[in-house]
């Protein structure tokens with residue numbers, strides 16, 4: 001069957017966005033993997049699916065599949081593209097859109113100059129909720145990785161993140177440590193791995209090795225987790241600009257039990273059709 005999709009990106013973190021409100025299809029993990037391939041398929045970091053809501057209190061269901069076919073709980077850059085998509089496709093006329101994900105409801109708001117503001121929800125820091133194996137919640141944890149002793153923060157934005165502090169993201173061992181930490185046994189559901197460089201209390205740089213994908217040009221939930229980690233360490237203020245290889249996000253977090261607010265662009269690249 002032929003399936004319409006829209007190719008989009010949030011700061012270079014790229015997506016195939018599929019409307020399963022007006023189209024009907026079942027897409028297997030193997031099909032996601034094949035479509036994600038940048039030579040034999042469409043090529044994307046994640047596939048985003050728009051579905052009717054299960055909860056009548058929200059506008060849509062938002063499902064996220066990594067390039068390896070795994071379905072995951074949250075995608076921040078994808079949430080901004082989701083909002084742009086449902087408005088452009090006239091699936092809604094609202095400026096504030098509530099969507100349910102497998103990790104809870106988030107609110108998307110289209111704001112001026114083509115940007116989208118997302119209430120990403122309250123970060124989870126209890127080890128069992130991340131999940132991360134530790135006896136108690138801490139700002140940082142010591143973790144043995146083969147011959148190296150690493151210090152990291154562990155944060156969930158609905159999906160699990162490890163955040164390490166580095167002097168310079170350009171020389172950070174992203175491709176060396178990323179895959180090994182992604183699969184570390186203390187993260188029983190794997191994890192996304194952020195490498196955070198503090199510039200000053202209101203600016204930081206970040207590279208992310210994403211679970212199920214590899215290094216991406218930007219990671220929205222990773223940027224939120226990095227802000228939380230920086231604040232837990234007393235190194236960042238409530239509002240920061242986070243510079244990722246693909247561009248800059250504006251983030252705010254007022255502290256425990258408060259949501260992280262992320263604002264940034266959402267870009268449509270082209271419309272396509274694919275035969276499943």
Ligand SMILES: N[C@H](CCC[C@H](N)C(=O)O)C(=O)O
Nearest residue numbers: 075076077159211219220221
């Ligand atoms: N790789 C992530 C999902 C996508 C997150 C990222 N693309 C974002 O913008 O938040 C995970 O497995 O949890």
